[in-house]
Each structure stands twice: as C-alpha cells, then as structure tokens.
Amino acid sequence: MQQPAAQRRLLIVDPCDDCHRLLPGLSSAGWDVHSCMLGTALDHPCDVGLLRLQASHLRRPDGVKDLIKRSNTEWIAVLSAEQLRMPAVGDFVCEWFFDFHTLPFDVSRVLVTLGRAFGMARLRGKGVARVDETSHELLGDSRPIRELRKLLGKLAPTESPVLIRGESGTGKELVARTLHRQSQRSEQPFIAINCGAIPEHLIQSELFGHEKGAFTGAHQRKAGRIEAAHGGTLFLDEIGDLPLELQANLLRFLQEKHIERVGGSQPIPVDVRVLAATHVDLERAIEQGRFREDLYYRLNVLQVVTAPLRDRHGDLSMLASHFAHYYSLETGRRPRSFSDHALAAMGRHDWPGNVRELANRVRRGLVLAEGRQIEAQDLGLQTLDQVQQPLGTLEEYKHRAERQALCDVLSRHSDNLSVAAKVLGISRPTFYRLLHKHQIR
Incomplete structure (x- = not known):
C-alpha cells in the first residue's frame, strides 16, 4: 500500500534541468517534492534530500556540511561523472552523503535509493528526536534512570542537603545540576568545586576566600567559592577527598551559615543549598578516621545513588x-x-x-x-x-546466554518492548519477567 505523500517529503536543493525532469516519476511514486537553493534549505523540513553539487559547493564545502549536520536526514549527491573524478570529490561524497547519482538519472535506481534513504532517515530521526529533548538533562528510558528522574523531581524543591553517591563517570555532577535547575534557586549561581582537584594548600582560600595580605601573594581581597554561591547552590564534588582540617571548617559553616575569609575576623552570612558527591565509601572512611562522622550526617540528609551504565x-x-x-x-x-x-x-x-x-x-x-x-x-x-567466556556449569551458560540475549535486543529495540519480545520469540509478559529476573531496566 502506498504511503501518504505527506510522510515522504523530498527536498531538491539547487536543482538542475535533469532534476526537474524527475518530478513526474517521483510524484507518481508518492513523493511530495519541493525545491530550493542551498541558503534556504534548512527552512524546508524533509525526509530525504537530493543536492545537485555545483563547483561552488566543492570549492567551499562548509555550507553543504552545515546543512547535512543540522538537518538530521539523509542526503543524496547529484553530480556529473567528470566531477566525481576530480581530486578529493569522491572522499567528500562518501564522507557526507548517504549515496550519489551521476547524470543523467536512472529513474528506477533513483527510486530505490530514495526508498533506502527514507528508511535510514526514519531510523536516525527517531534516535535524534529523543536526544534533543530539553525537558530533562538525564537521557534514558531504563528503570534506574526513570526512577532517578522521579526522585530528583521530589528532592529538587526542598532546601535540604543532598549526598549524591555512585561510581566515577555515572553523572553525579549532572544530577547536581538537575537538582539546581529544578529548584527555586535555578536563577541564582551554581558553583561546583572538585575537592580532590585543588592543591591542599589552596583549598581553604578557594572555599572561603581571603583578605588582602592574608599570606604571601594575597595582593587583594578575594571572595571564595562558597561566597560566590550566595543565593544559589554549592556543589562539593568528591567530598571524600577533602582534608580533615577543612572538613571542620566546612562543618562550622553548615552549622552557623556564615564564613570567615582567610586573614579576616568578620563573619559573612552566606545562604546556599549544599549538594555533595562522592564515589568512595564514606562509612568506611569514617571508620578509618579519614572523614568526620558529624559532617557526614550534615551532608547525608537526603541521598541519591546513580546507577552504573552496566x-x-x-x-x-x-x-x-x-x-x-x-x-x-x-x-x-x-x-x-x-x-x-x-x-x-x-x-x-x-x-x-x-x-x-x-x-x-x-x-x-x-x-x-x-x-x-x-x-x-x-x-x-x-x-x-x-x-x-569463562567456563561454568550448564545453568550458568544458560543464564549468561539469556541475559545477553535480553541486552542485545534492548540495545536495538529499547523504544519498543513489544518488538523486542517478538524478536526473541516470546510473549511480552515473559519478556518483562525475564527483565525482572536479570534486573534489567
């Protein structure tokens, strides 16, 4: 059954006479065809694009590259056999275009290529649309990420400190920024401090600031990061790496809501919401005397755990x-x-x-x-x-194979679990039961 024309939009950019002669065949095949010049191509949404490469495009290809990168569809180059033999043109076409056609057109081949390009554009477009969502910063549809977004929606409006825990690379700072963006402080500063990246002898000055002449090289007064976050959110990343002496100063600030700059004696009130993150076991650090227990309880009022990618x-x-x-x-x-x-x-x-x-x-x-x-x-x-694969019992082999089959099908059909179940040849309830059994999604 022929698809509605509105679902198969073809844009011909910088068309030539040969391109215009294609129009009757394309229209009868169900394509809704429009044409324009390169400079206005982004104003015309399409499912597939046909671009007649001119000598000016090949001399200055940035305009073509920008169109292809920003349009999120598949493009087919149209050029002469002589152009294709020019130095570097073949590499350029292979790098940036889905396919190409040399003039004059073979209409049947053009229709086949357009169909393939349309299918690929649909696949690419579906992925891109989900990536471009701006309603949240945490991408994903798995159960851990859905539960995380739900939890952040509950925690963001509060003023309580939040401790964010998880392995390195799981997006703890992204979680902190999401909490700030969804809070009532979103229009105020978000100040992030990596407690493990600042040299120990500079941490106190960086956090609390200093007065002029407080130490050698302090030629003028400097506000610290805590002071800079006034009215907003202070994010203390890798809090487990903070030296014990600074832990005491931070605890005093959390209790009294004011700071003193290095070399100063005047208390400065600061209103911030404190978020902290760590990948280390703070409970074990407390047992080993590397982290203050009273600071731990000040920071761990609310807790978020980020899931590993596996x-x-x-x-x-x-x-x-x-x-x-x-x-x-x-x-x-x-x-x-x-x-x-x-x-x-x-x-x-x-x-x-x-x-x-x-x-x-x-x-x-x-x-x-x-x-x-x-x-x-x-x-x-x-x-x-x-x-x-390591050797094991037959049941272990079956367990690994079952889990791998689920992971493989989810990597391709995570947006449609009915299709995923059908690919595996099982019912949707069975598919859900296996996901639960292997703690996936």
Whole structure:
C-alpha cells in the first residue's frame, strides 16, 4: 500500500534541468517534492534530500556540511561523472552523503535509493528526536534512570542537603545540576568545586576566600567559592577527598551559615543549598578516621545513588547516538550510526568507566571509522569471536546466554518492548519477567 505523500517529503536543493525532469516519476511514486537553493534549505523540513553539487559547493564545502549536520536526514549527491573524478570529490561524497547519482538519472535506481534513504532517515530521526529533548538533562528510558528522574523531581524543591553517591563517570555532577535547575534557586549561581582537584594548600582560600595580605601573594581581597554561591547552590564534588582540617571548617559553616575569609575576623552570612558527591565509601572512611562522622550526617540528609551504565542496557544505543551527534560537531565529521556488531559489543562490555567511558569511546569511534557506520573495533571493543567466556556449569551458560540475549535486543529495540519480545520469540509478559529476573531496566 502506498504511503501518504505527506510522510515522504523530498527536498531538491539547487536543482538542475535533469532534476526537474524527475518530478513526474517521483510524484507518481508518492513523493511530495519541493525545491530550493542551498541558503534556504534548512527552512524546508524533509525526509530525504537530493543536492545537485555545483563547483561552488566543492570549492567551499562548509555550507553543504552545515546543512547535512543540522538537518538530521539523509542526503543524496547529484553530480556529473567528470566531477566525481576530480581530486578529493569522491572522499567528500562518501564522507557526507548517504549515496550519489551521476547524470543523467536512472529513474528506477533513483527510486530505490530514495526508498533506502527514507528508511535510514526514519531510523536516525527517531534516535535524534529523543536526544534533543530539553525537558530533562538525564537521557534514558531504563528503570534506574526513570526512577532517578522521579526522585530528583521530589528532592529538587526542598532546601535540604543532598549526598549524591555512585561510581566515577555515572553523572553525579549532572544530577547536581538537575537538582539546581529544578529548584527555586535555578536563577541564582551554581558553583561546583572538585575537592580532590585543588592543591591542599589552596583549598581553604578557594572555599572561603581571603583578605588582602592574608599570606604571601594575597595582593587583594578575594571572595571564595562558597561566597560566590550566595543565593544559589554549592556543589562539593568528591567530598571524600577533602582534608580533615577543612572538613571542620566546612562543618562550622553548615552549622552557623556564615564564613570567615582567610586573614579576616568578620563573619559573612552566606545562604546556599549544599549538594555533595562522592564515589568512595564514606562509612568506611569514617571508620578509618579519614572523614568526620558529624559532617557526614550534615551532608547525608537526603541521598541519591546513580546507577552504573552496566545496569542501564536499554539506554546504551540512545546515549551512544547522542554522543555521536554531539562529537560530530567537534570532529567536523558526519554523524555516524553504529553497526549491529558494534551495538552487540557495547551490550557485552561492562563499562567500568560508565557514561564517561562511553562518551570517550564514541568520540574515538567517530575519528577512526572509515565506513558509513562505526564498528566495534573503532570503539576499541571486542567482537563476539574475540570474547572468551569463562567456563561454568550448564545453568550458568544458560543464564549468561539469556541475559545477553535480553541486552542485545534492548540495545536495538529499547523504544519498543513489544518488538523486542517478538524478536526473541516470546510473549511480552515473559519478556518483562525475564527483565525482572536479570534486573534489567
């Protein structure tokens, strides 16, 4: 059954006479065709684009690149055989376009290519739409991320301190920024301090500020980070790395709501909401005498735990797509999708570095990828034939295989669990039962 024309929009940019002669065949095949010049192409939404490459485009390709990056659809280049033989033109077309056609047109081949491009655009568009959501900063549809967003919605309006716990790379600062953005202090400053990144001899001055002449090199008065956060939110990242002496000063500030600059004696009232984050076991640090118990209870009024990426399998493809589009702007390369082997390899990987590791691997993959898709080796991940599974009992083999099948299908169909269940050949209730059994989503 032919699809409605409104669902198959084709935009022809900088059309030539050959392009115009295509119009009757395209219209009869169900395409709603419009044309424009390159400068206005972004004003015309489309499902597939056909761009007649001119000599000016090849001399100054930035306009073409910008269109392809910002339109989030698939583009087909139209050029002469002579142009295609010009130096570097072939590489440019392969890098930036879904496909190409040399003039004169073979109408039947054009229709086949447009159909393939339309299918690919639909797949890419679905991923991009979810990445571009602005209602929240925490991307994902897995159960841990849904529960996290729900919890943050409850905690954000309060004034109580929040302790954010989780492994490195799980987005603890993102959680803090979300709490600030959803709070009544959202229009006021958000000041983040990495307690483990500031040299120990400078921490007190950085936190509390100093008066002129307080120490050698203090040529003028300086407000500290706590003072700079007045009226807003103070985020203390890696609070477990704060030296014991500074822990006492911080505790005094939390109790009395005022600070004294280094070298000063005048108390300065400061109104901030304090958020703290750590990846270390603070209870164990208290037992070892490395963290004050009274400070722990001041900070741990409310608590948030960020889930590791290995527990968020359904979010992998969405996050990878997000980073592929984000870093394509930095690398100047066309956003690439991921091959089935790459998605499967991502599903098998344990992600010890969590979301930060995923972002770095995708960034690397964009640079190294030579084909139209990012492969597992571009990400530095092993393919299935390279993975050596440990030996175990038959039940352990079955358990691993069952979990891997769930992870693999979620990496491709996390947006439609009915399809995921159908791919595995099981009912939707059985699929949900297996997800619960393996603690996925």
